[in-house]
Amino acid sequence: MARVLGTEGWRLGWCLFLEWARREEEQAEGDGVVAGWPRRREKTARPVASLGILGAWLQPGMAESTEVRKLVYLVTGGCGFLGEHVVRMLLQREPRLSELRVFDLHLGPWLEELKTGPVQVTAIQGDVTQAHEVAAAVAGAHVVIHAAGLVDVFGRASPKTIHEVNVQGTKNVIEACVQTGTRFLVYTSSMEVVGPNIKGHPFYRGNEDTPYEAVHKHPYPCSKAQAERLVLEANGREVRGGLPLVTCALRPTGIYGEGHQIMRDFYHQGLRLGGRLFRAIPASVEHGRVYVGNVAWMHVLVARELERRAALVGGQVYFCYDESPYKSYEDFNMEFLGPCGLRLVETRLLAPYWLLMLLAVLNALLQWLLRPLLLYAPLLNPYTLAVANTTFTVSTDKAQRHFGYEPLFSWEDSRTRTIRWVRAMEGSAQ
Numbered sequence: 001m002a003r004v005l006g007t008e009g010w011r012l013g014w015c016l017f018l019e020w021a022r023r024e025e026e027q028a029e030g031d032g033v034v035a036g037w038p039r040r041r042e043k044t045a046r047p048v049a050s051l052g053i054l055g056a057w058l059q060p061g062m063a064e065s066t067e068v069r070k071l072v073y074l075v076t077g078g079c080g081f082l083g084e085h086v087v088r089m090l091l092q093r094e095p096r097l098s099e100l101r102v103f104d105l106h107l108g109p110w111l112e113e114l115k116t117g118p119v120q121v122t123a124i125q126g127d128v129t130q131a132h133e134v135a136a137a138v139a140g141a142h143v144v145i146h147a148a149g150l151v152d153v154f155g156r157a158s159p160k161t162i163h164e165v166n167v168q169g170t171k172n173v174i175e176a177c178v179q180t181g182t183r184f185l186v187y188t189s190s191m192e193v194v195g196p197n198i199k200g201h202p203f204y205r206g207n208e209d210t211p212y213e214a215v216h217k218h219p220y221p222c223s224k225a226q227a228e229r230l231v232l233e234a235n236g237r238e239v240r241g242g243l244p245l246v247t248c249a250l251r252p253t254g255i256y257g258e259g260h261q262i263m264r265d266f267y268h269q270g271l272r273l274g275g276r277l278f279r280a281i282p283a284s285v286e287h288g289r290v291y292v293g294n295v296a297w298m299h300v301l302v303a304r305e306l307e308r309r310a311a312l313v314g315g316q317v318y319f320c321y322d323e324s325p326y327k328s329y330e331d332f333n334m335e336f337l338g339p340c341g342l343r344l345v346e347t348r349l350l351a352p353y354w355l356l357m358l359l360a361v362l363n364a365l366l367q368w369l370l371r372p373l374l375l376y377a378p379l380l381n382p383y384t385l386a387v388a389n390t391t392f393t394v395s396t397d398k399a400q401r402h403f404g405y406e407p408l409f410s411w412e413d414s415r416t417r418t419i420r421w422v423r424a425m426e427g428s429a430q
């Protein structure tokens with residue numbers, strides 16, 4: 001804080017803060033809520049005051065004292081690909097954290113190693129479709145980062161299940177915030193809320209205000225669009241204690257980085273094919289990608305700023321972006337798979353688009369026919385082909401303008417980290 005305010009400013013700020021915290025406590029007596037931050041129920045005999053605006057000035061690394069660790073965060077889907085990065089990023093970069101609740105259907109064993117640090121890490125095995133489980137996890141949390149979701153564009157889950165997890169699960173999270181007095185909710189949405197649309201219209205370096213005909217048929221983008229709308233409409237709702245809920249939605253493009261399952265699949269497929277992958281999508285089709293560490297960082301940053309900049313950030317959507325280059329899906333993957341020994345073979349003559357579409361339709365037909373017997377869910381289907389084959393890239397600075405987001409990892413860092421992870425995978429082609 002001293003770095004920000006200077007010595008005199010620090011004293012003045014601290015006095016103002018103490019007085020402000022005292023008033024907030026008085027005001028909140030009896031309703032279980034302290035100035036927007038619900039009071040922690042456990043451990044503390046007296047109510048814990050929010051660090052509020054002053055707290056938001058604290059810098060990473062300044063929080064060795066437990067004095068400043070007051071906040072409880074909940075990350076739903078905290079054991080998923082993105083969720084794990086959000087969890088680790090919060091522990092590294094949110095100095096005000098006292099407890100981090102990690103809520104997921106399947107808990108990862110890696111959570112154990114996090115339990116020895118200064119922040120209490122609470123693993124909660126639960127299901128977002130179960131309202132009572134969500135409410136129990138949310139109660140007493142100051143901030144919820146809702147990243148749990150069923151990411152399925154391959155037909156593995158039924159449309160009903162996708163809807164239950166992504167839409168009903170999000171409703172449960174919102175209602176839990178309202179009922180328990182949690183004021184700050186960040187939702188992990190998706191670029192798919194916008195597009196690519198079923199007409200294959202390109203979205204070329206667009207931003208949050210770029211007009212685009214968003215038409216969805218597939219259950220996954222439909223569910224993400226509905227859930228995002230619910231989250232944004234909930235902004236301003238009164239939560240328990242009488243204060244307004246502040247929400248926002250982040251829309252990552254295709255996320256890549258350590259732990260990315262589809263990258264793993266492509267890598268292993270390449271190994272099976274003798275170190276080769278065959279180009280299916282023209283190099284001219286640009287597909288937006290963003291490094292997982294930067295997506296996690298944007299979540300941490302916006303969560304931190306939701307209170308301070310509630311009027312500006314509340315109810316807003318932000319694309320997740322960084323310095324990753326604009327390339328086709330396959331050329332981009334080769335940035336990592338190439339240095340790990342795979343090569344992309346040009347097959348324009350071997351696999352024209354009509355043939356790919358035929359294969360994709362055949363795959364969909366086979367999936368339908370085999371469903372009573374087994375689950376056949378290859379990467380290629382008419383939907384994934386359409387997504388991969390339609391230019392969709394973003395170019396925006398909205399997150400930078402609204403809450404000071406700058407990518408934490410440069411493209412070189414992101415690339416190096418991802419390559420290191422691919423190389424570490426069993427059976428590296430190197």
Ligand SMILES: NC(=O)c1ccc[n+]([C@@H]2O[C@H](COP(=O)([O-])OP(=O)(O)OC[C@H]3O[C@@H](n4cnc5c(N)ncnc54)[C@H](O)[C@@H]3O)[C@@H](O)[C@H]2O)c1
Binds near residue numbers: 251253
């Ligand atoms: N991967 C991407 O490229 C991408 C891009 C844009 C947005 N997103 C969004 O980011 C979020 C995280 O995606 P991801 O790629 O990390 O996926 P993921 O599947 O790795 O993670 C999702 C997590 O949610 C959990 N989960 C699923 N159903 C649940 C339920 N009923 N209750 C509790 N937890 C449940 C899963 O166990 C998993 O750990 C999702 O909301 C997704 O829509 C992902």
Ligand SMILES: CC(C)CCC[C@@H](C)[C@H]1CC[C@H]2[C@@H]3[C@H](O)C=C4C[C@@H](O)CC[C@]4(C)[C@H]3CC[C@]12C
Binds near residue numbers: 153189190280383388
């Ligand atoms: C034509 C084939 C050879 C290649 C198939 C690639 C395909 C599996 C990839 C291409 C684009 C990928 C999607 C894209 O990166 C963005 C998202 C949004 C996110 O919310 C969920 C994941 C998803 C749909 C990616 C899934 C895999 C896709 C379709």
